[in-house]
Amino acid sequence: MSAAGPTGGEAAGRARLRLYVAGTSLRSTRTIESVRRLCERRLGGLCDLEVVDIYQQSGLAGTDGVVAAPTLVRLSPLPARRLAGDLSDEQRILEGLGLQSLVRDSADGGNDER
Amino acid sequence: MASEPESPLKAVPALPKVATGISGFDAITFGGLPKGRPSLVCGAAGCGKTLFATTFLVNGATRFGEPGVFMSFEERAEDLVANVASLGYDLDGLVAQGKLAIDHVRVERGEIEETGEYDLEGLFIRLGFAVDSIGAKRVVLDTIETLFAGFSDETVLRAELRRLFGWIKDRGLTAIITGERGDGQLTRQGMEEYVSDCVVLLDNRVEDQITTRRLRVVKYRGSAHGTNEYPFLIDAEGISVLPVTSADLDYTIAEGVIATGIAGLDAMLEPGGFHRGTSILISGEAGTGKTMIASSMIDAACARGERCMAFVFEESGHQIARNARSVGLDLARHVEAGLLRFEAARPSLYGLEMHLARMHRDIDRFEPALVVIDPLSALRGPPVELQSTMLRMIDLLKSRGITAVFTSLREDGDIDHDSAIGVSSLMDAWVKLLNVEANGERSRTLYVIKARGMRHSNQVREFTMSEVGIALIDAYIGPAGVLTGTARVVQEAEEAAAALRREQENLRRQREALRRRRSLERQIDELRATLESVEEEEALLLSEDEMRETTLANGRRNLAARRGSAR
Numbered sequence: 001m002s003a004a005g006p007t008g009g010e011a012a013g014r015a016r017l018r019l020y021v022a023g024t025s026l027r028s029t030r031t032i033e034s035v036r037r038l039c040e041r042r043l044g045g046l047c048d049l050e051v052v053d054i055y056q057q058s059g060l061a062g063t064d065g066v067v068a069a070p071t072l073v074r075l076s077p078l079p080a081r082r083l084a085g086d087l088s089d090e091q092r093i094l095e096g097l098g099l100q101s102l103v104r105d106s107a108d109g110g111n112d113e114r
Numbered sequence: 115m116a117s118e119p120e121s122p123l124k125a126v127p128a129l130p131k132v133a134t135g136i137s138g139f140d141a142i143t144f145g146g147l148p149k150g151r152p153s154l155v156c157g158a159a160g161c162g163k164t165l166f167a168t169t170f171l172v173n174g175a176t177r178f179g180e181p182g183v184f185m186s187f188e189e190r191a192e193d194l195v196a197n198v199a200s201l202g203y204d205l206d207g208l209v210a211q212g213k214l215a216i217d218h219v220r221v222e223r224g225e226i227e228e229t230g231e232y233d234l235e236g237l238f239i240r241l242g243f244a245v246d247s248i249g250a251k252r253v254v255l256d257t258i259e260t261l262f263a264g265f266s267d268e269t270v271l272r273a274e275l276r277r278l279f280g281w282i283k284d285r286g287l288t289a290i291i292t293g294e295r296g297d298g299q300l301t302r303q304g305m306e307e308y309v310s311d312c313v314v315l316l317d318n319r320v321e322d323q324i325t326t327r328r329l330r331v332v333k334y335r336g337s338a339h340g341t342n343e344y345p346f347l348i349d350a351e352g353i354s355v356l357p358v359t360s361a362d363l364d365y366t367i368a369e370g371v372i373a374t375g376i377a378g379l380d381a382m383l384e385p386g387g388f389h390r391g392t393s394i395l396i397s398g399e400a401g402t403g404k405t406m407i408a409s410s411m412i413d414a415a416c417a418r419g420e421r422c423m424a425f426v427f428e429e430s431g432h433q434i435a436r437n438a439r440s441v442g443l444d445l446a447r448h449v450e451a452g453l454l455r456f457e458a459a460r461p462s463l464y465g466l467e468m469h470l471a472r473m474h475r476d477i478d479r480f481e482p483a484l485v486v487i488d489p490l491s492a493l494r495g496p497p498v499e500l501q502s503t504m505l506r507m508i509d510l511l512k513s514r515g516i517t518a519v520f521t522s523l524r525e526d527g528d529i530d531h532d533s534a535i536g537v538s539s540l541m542d543a544w545v546k547l548l549n550v551e552a553n554g555e556r557s558r559t560l561y562v563i564k565a566r567g568m569r570h571s572n573q574v575r576e577f578t579m580s581e582v583g584i585a586l587i588d589a590y591i592g593p594a595g596v597l598t599g600t601a602r603v604v605q606e607a608e609e610a611a612a613a614l615r616r617e618q619e620n621l622r623r624q625r626e627a628l629r630r631r632r633s634l635e636r637q638i639d640e641l642r643a644t645l646e647s648v649e650e651e652e653a654l655l656l657s658e659d660e661m662r663e664t665t666l667a668n669g670r671r672n673l674a675a676r677r678g679s680a681r
Contacts (some may be wrong), residue, residue: 089230
């Protein structure tokens with residue numbers, strides 16, 4: 001499934017992520033926090049994160065094919081991938097996004113911890 | 115379509131409904147789908163769910179001023195547009211006019227990774243956004259069950275779907291939810307649990323290599339509805355459901371009587387022909403002259419300047435025209451004049467559905483006053499389906515006030531040997547042709563079994579076909595039974611001889627009586643003469659006596675006188 005490994009690693013070196021949340025519910029804020037933390041710690045800033053509130057920008061949800069909330073969309077490297085849920089499990093998020101390669105490149109410590 | 119079907123079922127304050135604009139469907143549901151509620155349209159793949167839903171939206175946008183949102187979970191917007199373009203639906207145009215919004219929700223298995231809790235707020239937002247952007251009143255979710263492939267957490271999905279349908283109701287949106295047919299239930303994921311107001315089941319069955327589409331309203335909470343399976347067809351004009359009782363047999367009947375072109379047959383019917391707009395069955399075995407009688411009716415109609423259309427399944431139009439020439443009917447000139455059209459097709463060319471659809475289309479284009487289907491018995495199919503096809507065919511013709519002439523090879527009016535289903539009960543008039551075999555010859559006989567709404571002869575007539583046309587002759591009906599053909603001629607000759615004999619006998623008796631009368635009269639004369647002579651004799655004797663008395667008296671007087679003088 002995560003055959004995106006080679007392309008993912010070389011494409012631009014950076015990942016563009018967009019997180020869709022529904023309003024400012026507890027789940028939304030918790031999700032935003034965990035994704036932010038993930039980007040900073042595990043991906044070492046190698047990603048651009050954009051947070052979209054679908055209540056505010058309802059048009060965008062359609063263009064990115066968002067159904068569930070919260071949804072994290074990997075816009076690049078292509079193809080786009082979607083993760084639904086409150087994104088509590090960092091490892092699953094990385095696997096889901098196919099960004100483990102980025103983790104390995106930037107922070108070896110991350111792997112050792114495990 | 116009839117937006118207000120006059121029906122006793124509608125007398126109670128009815129549920130507000132939204133017309134789908136699908137001809138026939140609004141009739142069987144007495145108005146359409148429940149307003150402001152979701153309805154479920156389910157069926158197996160390829161049975162027309164998406165088309166049904168699209169038609170609902172397009173009609174809403176174009177005919178009822180209700181914009182609609184099409185939320186597709188399967189097809190991409192481009193595909194959807196292309197798919198219905200063949201029906202003349204310009205979805206792009208409607209989108210540009212702001213009457214339609216299409217949102218393709220792409221959900222593919224494994225594409226969405228689930229990491230924890232989530233809800234389907236995204237879907238709500240998108241739907242809400244689309245609805246608000248055009249002020250939609252109608253919504254289609256096609257096929258929402260695809261979500262079950264994309265998301266594995268059924269508990270969440272089911273809760274969210276329940277919420278979604280609640281939301282649709284709250285917003286007052288009339289929605290169609292489509293669902294794929296599942297095993298043992300209407301839809302794979304049991305959507306009928308959530309959408310319980312109105313459930314429509316579409317079906318596409320193949321029987322004997324012929325497909326038929328059927329529609330059934332499984333339930334309709336708070337409303338009466340037709341409960342049967344109604345065949346429907348998808349053609350260039352979109353979906354049309356063909357309910358058997360589309361107009362509750364509430365036809366505006368065409369007035370008038372049409373002559374058959376056969377004087378003898380017209381004479382058998384009290385008004386001098388068949389009622390206009392009725393269906394007439396001419397049944398009989400091969401070679402009894404069904405097509406000729408039908409041809410004669412065509413000729414008569416064309417001669418009146420009416421359009422005729424003949425759907426022929428066993429011969430070509432040319433062949434029929436040529437054959438009709440043998441009885442002095444020139445059908446070719448009617449074809450040339452544009453009054454007559456033959457539509458010839460092998461019965462096996464299409465399924466019943468297609469035949470009906472084709473007829474539907476041709477009849478609508480040509481607008482004939484008389485339609486001939488020759489022979490009806492050529493249409494083959496499962497009996498039940500055949501029956502429904504016939505019904506719809508007759509329905510189609512009657513609702514347009516078209517007189518229909520069906521010929522049937524089955525002399526008992528049944529459409530199939532194996533079944534007891536007859537078409538005869540659907541027919542308003544039934545003329546039966548029978549070849550009577552006797553004395554080494556066959557003669558054609560004809561009788562009118564029934565003719566609704568008129569008195570008709572109950573007699574068997576013999577008919578002959580010659581170059582001057584079809585003529586009816588009274589059959590011989592007498593103590594020796596019903597005789598036709600040569601036997602009739604022989605019997606008639608015998609009767610004539612017997613009559614002659616009787617007449618001669620009468621004359622003889624009359625002469626005898628006269629003779630006896632005369633002899634008696636003679637005797638009377640003789641007696642009278644005798645009487646006269648006796649009377650004469652008596653008178654003579656009497657006068658002689660008187661004379662003698664007088665003479666004696668005179669003698670005495672003379673004697674006395676003499677004595678006196680002597681004293």
